[in-house]
Amino acid sequence: MSNNSQRAASLKTYEGQQNAAKESLLSGVVKIFRRNVVAYLFLAPWLVGFLVLTLYPMIYSLGLSFTDYDFTKPDETQWIGFGNYQKMFGSVFGLSEITASTGEVMRVDPYYMKSLSVTLTYVFVSVPLKLIFALAIAMLLNQKLRGVPFYRSVYYIPTLLGGSVAIAVLWRKLFEKDGLINGFLGALGFTDLPGWITNPNTALWTLILLTVWQFGSSMIIFLAGLKQIPQEYYEAASVDGASKLRQFFSITIPLLSPVILFNLVIQIIGAFQAFTQAYIIGGGKGGVLNSTLFYTLHLYIQGWTYHEMGYASAMAWVLLLIIGSITAIVFVSSKRWVSYGVGE
Numbered sequence: 547m548s549n550n551s552q553r554a555a556s557l558k559t560y561e562g563q564q565n566a567a568k569e570s571l572l573s574g575v576v577k578i579f580r581r582n583v584v585a586y587l588f589l590a591p592w593l594v595g596f597l598v599l600t601l602y603p604m605i606y607s608l609g610l611s612f613t614d615y616d617f618t619k620p621d622e623t624q625w626i627g628f629g630n631y632q633k634m635f636g637s638v639f640g641l642s643e644i645t646a647s648t649g650e651v652m653r654v655d656p657y658y659m660k661s662l663s664v665t666l667t668y669v670f671v672s673v674p675l676k677l678i679f680a681l682a683i684a685m686l687l688n689q690k691l692r693g694v695p696f697y698r699s700v701y702y703i704p705t706l707l708g709g710s711v712a713i714a715v716l717w718r719k720l721f722e723k724d725g726l727i728n729g730f731l732g733a734l735g736f737t738d739l740p741g742w743i744t745n746p747n748t749a750l751w752t753l754i755l756l757t758v759w760q761f762g763s764s765m766i767i768f769l770a771g772l773k774q775i776p777q778e779y780y781e782a783a784s785v786d787g788a789s790k791l792r793q794f795f796s797i798t799i800p801l802l803s804p805v806i807l808f809n810l811v812i813q814i815i816g817a818f819q820a821f822t823q824a825y826i827i828g829g830g831k832g833g834v835l836n837s838t839l840f841y842t843l844h845l846y847i848q849g850w851t852y853h854e855m856g857y858a859s860a861m862a863w864v865l866l867l868i869i870g871s872i873t874a875i876v877f878v879s880s881k882r883w884v885s886y887g888v889g890e
Contacts, residue, residue, distance in 0.1 A: 683765050685772065841865055
């Protein structure tokens with residue numbers, strides 16, 4: 547009987563300790579909330595926006611990527627597993643049709659690899675050219691010249707306007723067969739000039755030229771980085787007889803490498819998401835022989851023209867993986883060429 551009493555007392559003591567711990571934890575949470583209630587109120591709009599407008603759509607689209615979903619016929623939605631992903635890459639293995647887990651026979655997307663090829667070409671050509679051009683202009687504007695603030699503003703204007711529909715329409719007019727570019731070249735004596743945007747060999751290059759023209763944001767960031775490099779380094783190098791070219795590769799590039807990394811990552815991500823220019827200049831269909839069929843444009847066509855929203859969702863997630871993989875490769879490789887000036 548005494549043992550039972552001892553056990554009951556021990557159990558009651560244990561329960562009391564547990565209740566006290568819960569009350570202490572709850573009171574601690576309440577105190578933290580009260581102390582930071584103003585901060586939570588300011589964060590609430592962002593948190594609600596993130597949860598409702600970002601996280602939920604992402605999770606929902608991930609679920610859609612495993613279905614055959616037509617938003618005009620939601621009742622006919624079917625779970626097809628990895629069918630959409632097989633549809634994307636089936637042409638790599640020489641397939642024209644694939645069979646989904648439901649037994650449904652699906653036609654392989656014949657234009658997916660073309661859109662991926664066009665986008666990769668665009669990214670790996672336009673991004674380096676844009677950064678080189680931006681750095682060159684930034685170095686010119688870093689000189690002690692009159693009117694530099696004015697030139698900074700002028701050079702930044704293309705970035706403000708370049709992504710607009712109006713500029714894309716203007717660019718299309720400029721590079722048409724009877725456009726201003728051909729008119730200028732014709733005045734110089736050139737003949738048999740093509741329609742640059744209707745020629746599959748040159749159409750993509752007009753888009754690359756357009757994005758290189760929008761170098762303003764990268765230029766401003768490079769200029770800020772150049773301002774942080776102490777002039778004493780250049781003076782010491784000049785005393786030692788180093789040429790301007792040697793100073794550029796031995797001082798400017800190493801000390802500017804963190805800024806180059808930042809610009810490189812931002813521009814790669816932005817280039818993969820390019821859409822407006824390709825949609826307007828290519829007539830919304832990828833141009834002649836799909837020469838300007840960007841990945842995002844193809845995704846848009848599949849989702850909103852053909853109503854294959856499940857397939858479009860799968861394409862979006864593959865694009866996310868591609869961008870994430872390339873960004874990861876850039877960061878891993880940065881250990882070899884980025885210098886932060888700490889412990890070196």
